Amino acid sequence: MTLDARAEILLKTLIERYIAEGQPVGSRTLARQAGLDLSSATVRNVMSDLEEMGLVRSPHTSAGRVPTERGYRVFVDTLLKVKSLNVNELHKLEKELHADHDPQHLIENASHMLSEVCKLAGIVMMPRREEQLAFRHIDFVNLSNRRVLVILVTQDGQVHNRIIQAERDYSPAELVQSANYFNETYSGTSMSDVKRALLQEIQQASDDMQRIMQVAVSMAREALSGEEQSDELVVSGESNLMDFPELGDVRKLRKLFEAFNAKRDLLHLLDQSMRGPGVKIFIGQESGYDVLADCSVVTAPYSADGRIVGTLGVIGPTRMAYEQVISIVDITARLLGGALSSSERPGRLESSGR
Numbered sequence: 001m002t003l004d005a006r007a008e009i010l011l012k013t014l015i016e017r018y019i020a021e022g023q024p025v026g027s028r029t030l031a032r033q034a035g036l037d038l039s040s041a042t043v044r045n046v047m048s049d050l051e052e053m054g055l056v057r058s059p060h061t062s063a064g065r066v067p068t069e070r071g072y073r074v075f076v077d078t079l080l081k082v083k084s085l086n087v088n089e090l091h092k093l094e095k096e097l098h099a100d101h102d103p104q105h106l107i108e109n110a111s112h113m114l115s116e117v118c119k120l121a122g123i124v125m126m127p128r129r130e131e132q133l134a135f136r137h138i139d140f141v142n143l144s145n146r147r148v149l150v151i152l153v154t155q156d157g158q159v160h161n162r163i164i165q166a167e168r169d170y171s172p173a174e175l176v177q178s179a180n181y182f183n184e185t186y187s188g189t190s191m192s193d194v195k196r197a198l199l200q201e202i203q204q205a206s207d208d209m210q211r212i213m214q215v216a217v218s219m220a221r222e223a224l225s226g227e228e229q230s231d232e233l234v235v236s237g238e239s240n241l242m243d244f245p246e247l248g249d250v251r252k253l254r255k256l257f258e259a260f261n262a263k264r265d266l267l268h269l270l271d272q273s274m275r276g277p278g279v280k281i282f283i284g285q286e287s288g289y290d291v292l293a294d295c296s297v298v299t300a301p302y303s304a305d306g307r308i309v310g311t312l313g314v315i316g317p318t319r320m321a322y323e324q325v326i327s328i329v330d331i332t333a334r335l336l337g338g339a340l341s342s343s344e345r346p347g348r349l350e351s352s353g354r
Contacts, residue, residue: 024064115237
């Protein structure tokens with residue numbers, strides 16, 4: 001979208017003032033604040049053009065204008081000048097994201113610092129190690145009271161045990177056949193791909209699945225995806241969102257907090273952000289989730305030893321200070337990645353008592 005210099009300055013001024021004050025901005029205010037020698041009438045004409053382009057709108061309760069999602073997108077993509085962190089904020093982040101800390105502690109600190117420095121909700125996805133791990137072997141062992149021990153071995157030799165509650169009693173032969181089917185089908189496949197395949201297969205019509213296949217898929221799916229999602233995402237500072245009037249509606253907040261508790265949609269959004277480097281910004285409906293329609297999500301992937309293993313970011317109203325938030329999210333991701341890389345080297349693990 002092409003705007004002339006005058007329209008760019010007025011749009012930028014309007015959005016910056018609206019972000020700062022949260023009130024519709026009138027033409028007289030814009031004429032004073034923009035630093036242009038323009039009459040209020042001229043400003044109104046430019047605003048009318050911007051409204052036709054879908055970049056601003058006029059709330060019913062005011063003669064002033066506010067930015068639309070599209071206006072924010074133009075602002076973020078072409079008009080925004082990202083600010084550097086001040087020295088105090090940088091030192092605070094460096095102190096809390098130091099390699100001497102336990103990895104779990106680092107993740108929690110990163111979420112807390114994002115919420116504290118940005119005054120928004122901070123979110124950090126736990127490292128997804130299975131993206132690099134491949135499945136090698138699985139065994140199902142009968143226990144008492146319809147319980148089954150699932151023994152999972154990955155290609156790097158790690159062994160994971162999990163006890164699941166079966167729907168019925170299974171004979172030893174059924175469990176062996178089920179494990180054989182699973183091993184023949186998925187051996188050598190990455191853990192993340194195995195999980196995705198299980199979700200697809202379990203949704204197929206039961207009539208199309210052999211009995212042994214049903215047993216194998218059902219039990220493996222429960223063993224692999226049965227972990228609480230709360231363990232996969234750390235959220236801090238949700239209460240900060242109550243300070244923004246546009247999110248203050250009780251129904252909106254309830255739905256938003258339910259999303260924080262369920263975490264499924266947030267994890268899916270953060271998964272998308274892992275697909276490439278750099279900061280990503282989802283404004284309103286761009287996230288694809290109705291519950292985030294009045295919010296923006298700013299994310300950045302973080303790496304450990306050169307591999308992207310997770311994503312972190314903040315959630316807040318579309319009226320957020322993007323020029324500051326982008327820097328904070330970017331630097332936090334870099335500091336967390338560096339700290340995790342150092343803390344997971346053998347020497348570091350030994351010195352920290354892990």
